[in-house]
């Protein structure tokens with residue numbers, strides 16, 4: 119059985135070798151079809167994978183409310199640069215949210231930039247003042263020491279937990295636990311923990327969580343207050359809370375909760391437009407929807423290119439069958455049944471397209487690498503896509519070889535032998 | 539009743555008609571032919587153009603079916619068989635030899651020889667040994683890896699003869715087997731037929747060439763789709779034979795076949 123198949127494939131190859139140029143051109147049709155399908159899918163996958171990952175990391179059961187600097191109005195631009203610009207979320211709003219959504223976990227976050235000094239090492243760092251539940255809500259883990267506690271909040275202690283990169287930077291050689299760092303000009307904080315490496319963004323300005331230092335929210339308020347000078351506008355801004363993260367127990371509650379929050383925030387912030395509601399789940403769904411559309415378009419393009427390749431195969435196989443009418447007659451005279459003739463030409467068509475498929479897979483895997491190198495664009499080759507492209511190409515050969523093979527098998531042996 | 543010394547009938551036409559319907563006309567290519575071929579026979583078929591030789595050969599070879607009448611191979615009526623079963627008859631019982639050799643160009647000599655057995659699912663070490671033996675037998679030992687294009691016409695026809703023998707057929711069926719060869723090569727091929735015949739191989743040939751026909755034992759003459767006469771070439775005066783092979787309408791001895 120296997121030997122017979124080998125023999126048929128071998129025979130197919132030999133027959134294709136009779137017309138090397140014609141066979142290679144036909145193969146090329148399939149080749150480019152397969153290669154472009156794989157390459158396109160890889161680029162599409164790579165582009166969306168990054169976005170989808172980002173949305174997933176934001177937490178699909180979370181609703182994020184961020185303070186946003188309102189757009190400058192005529193009036194405010196005329197006011198003195200010495201006046202303080204106040205906007206954004208308030209401390210008590212977290213309590214109101216908790217009341218409205220009793221099952222949710224609500225976490226407040228304050229962010230501000232400060233220099234941190236530890237011995238020889240200095241770093242301008244994003245200080246994150248936050249609460250105990252920050253860890254479960256952001257799905258982060260402590261690798262050394264401990265996280266901030268309720269007691270830290272109550273006593274407003276000067277303790278901090280460092281992101282993985284920051285810990286490395288400030289303490290290249292020693293274990294940071296128990297050491298003291300200087301935050302700003304005069305505040306000393308004891309390092310009580312180090313977080314696991316995350317590699318994801320902490321705030322919209324691009325800083326990663328790994329570069330941040332985390333301190334109790336209460337300590338932050340006590341030591342640094344709520345007013346910060348914005349270095350870019352040189353104005354003082356008063357923001358109590360930069361972000362409130364609301365984690366719902368299940369995904370089903372997210373959309374409803376978002377609506378409730380939107381409604382709740384309207385009276386205080388609706389006119390000023392100084393808060394922004396982000397629902398990662400909705401973003402994720404939209405991105406997935408976009409990806410689905412993209413894949414659908416791809417599938418259509420792929421089918422068209424493979425259809426063109428298939429027509430090429432059919433064309434060549436019809437020519438082959440006509441040219442080899444006599445061979446068909448001979449084989450029939452020597453005892454070949456119709457099914458043998460069908461097999462022979464199907465295998466030949468299959469070999470033709472499978473060859474195109476194999477080379478196409480090779481090319482389709484190289485092209486994304488080149489795109490990554492030259493266009494700095496993420497690509498992602500999924501094995502299933504490669505498999506799919508290859509099997510479709512082989513199937514195309516068989517499907518489009520079917521009619522020519524059928525025609526070959528149904529020739530009258532007497533006529534076929536008389537041919538030419 | 540036949541005596542025990544009588545040889546077995548391996549192919550038999552019983553009142554075979556083959557009609558082609560061309561619009562309103564019916565061409566009676568064969569019009570009631572009854573013939574027997576016995577084991578060990580060396581029979582040639584002759585006749586004018588259009589007399590029905592090719593039609594008869596196609597039916598003998600199982601490539602075509604009678605319109606009416608029976609065609610028996612090895613005692614079995616094959617005139618109503620399905621396409622697949624008829625293919626098996628060709629593959630198992632008949633060895634074809636063609637005027638233009640009809641080797642498959644992209645295959646080597648060995649592979650060409652193995653084609654008939656391939657369709658019987660019998661390709662393997664045994665088929666290779668057989669191919670080697672038969673190549674040797676037709677004088678082409680050591681050429682198994684050659685392509686047909688690398689061989690002369692006579693050599694190609696030898697390969698074709700070896701191929702026809704691969705399935706141990708009941709009889710060889712040759713259509714103008716020497717029509718494309720020069721007279722020297724023709725003689726070599728006919729000598730080979732004589733050798734095969736001496737080994738008991740049954741041979742049926744169709745030819746236009748009286749010199750070729752002369753070397754067979756009997757010549758069957760067709761005329762207008764009917765048997766005109768059957769001549770025994772082994773007799774000096776080429777007399778018509780008895781009714782062993784054919785109902786010869788009681789004609790008197792004649793030289794007609796050798797005109």
Ligand SMILES: Nc1ncnc2c1ncn2[C@@H]1O[C@H](COP(=O)(O)OP(=O)(O)OP(=O)(O)O)[C@@H](O)[C@H]1O
Pocket residue numbers: 558560565566567585586587588589590591592593594
């Ligand atoms: N496929 C066909 N369709 C219609 N008529 C046919 C067909 N094949 C043969 N004939 C007719 O049948 C008759 C016998 O033809 P056949 O080919 O058997 O003759 P032949 O003896 O082989 O002639 P030649 O010596 O020229 O080859 C002829 O009249 C021919 O025209």
Ligand SMILES: [Mg+2]
Pocket residue numbers: 591592593
């Ligand atoms: Mg003829």
